[in-house]
Amino acid sequence: MHKLTSVMPTAGLLLLAGCSSVPNVTYNYYPAKWNAVATITQTIGCNNAKTRLVVLNTPTLTPYYSADFDKPFRISIKNLDSGFADSSMTMTFTEDGRLKTINQSTTGQGETIVKSAVSLMTTVAAITRLKATEGPLEECNIIETTGGGKPVTLNYRATIDAAALGKSIDFTATPESAKLYELLQNRLPKLQANVSNAIDNQSGPRYDAPSPATTSDNIVLLELQKTGSVTVTFDAGAATFGSTVIIIPEPGSYRLPIPKAALFGKQTFGITLSDAGAVTSISYGKETGTASALNSLNAAATPETTSATAASLKAQADLIAQQQRLVLCQTKPDQCK
Numbered sequence: 001m002h003k004l005t006s007v008m009p010t011a012g013l014l015l016l017a018g019c020s021s022v023p024n025v026t027y028n029y030y031p032a033k034w035n036a037v038a039t040i041t042q043t044i045g046c047n048n049a050k051t052r053l054v055v056l057n058t059p060t061l062t063p064y065y066s067a068d069f070d071k072p073f074r075i076s077i078k079n080l081d082s083g084f085a086d087s088s089m090t091m092t093f094t095e096d097g098r099l100k101t102i103n104q105s106t107t108g109q110g111e112t113i114v115k116s117a118v119s120l121m122t123t124v125a126a127i128t129r130l131k132a133t134e135g136p137l138e139e140c141n142i143i144e145t146t147g148g149g150k151p152v153t154l155n156y157r158a159t160i161d162a163a164a165l166g167k168s169i170d171f172t173a174t175p176e177s178a179k180l181y182e183l184l185q186n187r188l189p190k191l192q193a194n195v196s197n198a199i200d201n202q203s204g205p206r207y208d209a210p211s212p213a214t215t216s217d218n219i220v221l222l223e224l225q226k227t228g229s230v231t232v233t234f235d236a237g238a239a240t241f242g243s244t245v246i247i248i249p250e251p252g253s254y255r256l257p258i259p260k261a262a263l264f265g266k267q268t269f270g271i272t273l274s275d276a277g278a279v280t281s282i283s284y285g286k287e288t289g290t291a292s293a294l295n296s297l298n299a300a301a302t303p304e305t306t307s308a309t310a311a312s313l314k315a316q317a318d319l320i321a322q323q324q325r326l327v328l329c330q331t332k333p334d335q336c337k
Contacts, residue, residue: 025077030067030072031249033067035064036159037064041060045151055189056327058323061246063246063247075223080104101271101272102269104270156177158170160193168195170192193235194234198230199229201278205256205279225253226249227249227278247278270283
């Protein structure tokens, strides 16, 4: 059991200074770690002569993020206080203690858009016509019997994480597809996910700090996790049939300044992080209304709900139906509808 010391998931923290006293609270929040689940939906059919297999592969890659409890980041709320100005600050967290948003203002709470959850990325399907044989294939008889005269569909899965960087990962048939796969595997190409090494994310905000003596009186430094990108390509034998890029958290951190409460005027600060820890929006504002906003190109989605899950399942069912229709049209044009 990990203790989330001084972390209030999804709750807001409101602090007022001036006439009242800000408590000496240090908030812990955790960096992220990741893994990804790659799936391939494969539809297989035979031509009328039963001498050739036609295979259609559609890959999907879904990254997942969670808290890395080994070494939390910390920020002291009292350091943002000023004895001569009112200030407020709102922080929101994921349930496992990762930072989602901060809104800080010397005169009131700013607005923010919360963005987090799973990013779903898919690549384009690719159809492969395997080499024809001189006589009918036994595998075609199996496909015809199993599919009732229609193409059959197999599902494959592979798990990708930091240990897979720079490597090739083999796909395995899912339990519901394993039996049919055993009957067809001798005629099917090997499926692999090729994972690149991580490339540091150069987009987003960076802070070039003056000398410490100059900055210590005006700001508090917020520690954030570095992020990078990984390219995953999908191979069937010697043929590549798709690729996609995901954002991942990386070892190491950097710091961004949060302004302390000012004696005169108004200052605001707002930041939103993706589940991977990448900055999706950040703003600094002053009383004049002038603000500096920086955004990084990082995929983010709204939290998945029951209706979203149902829509995802429907999309998967529609995909299988359309794959079978396409393969049927490729193998038996006379039955194409």
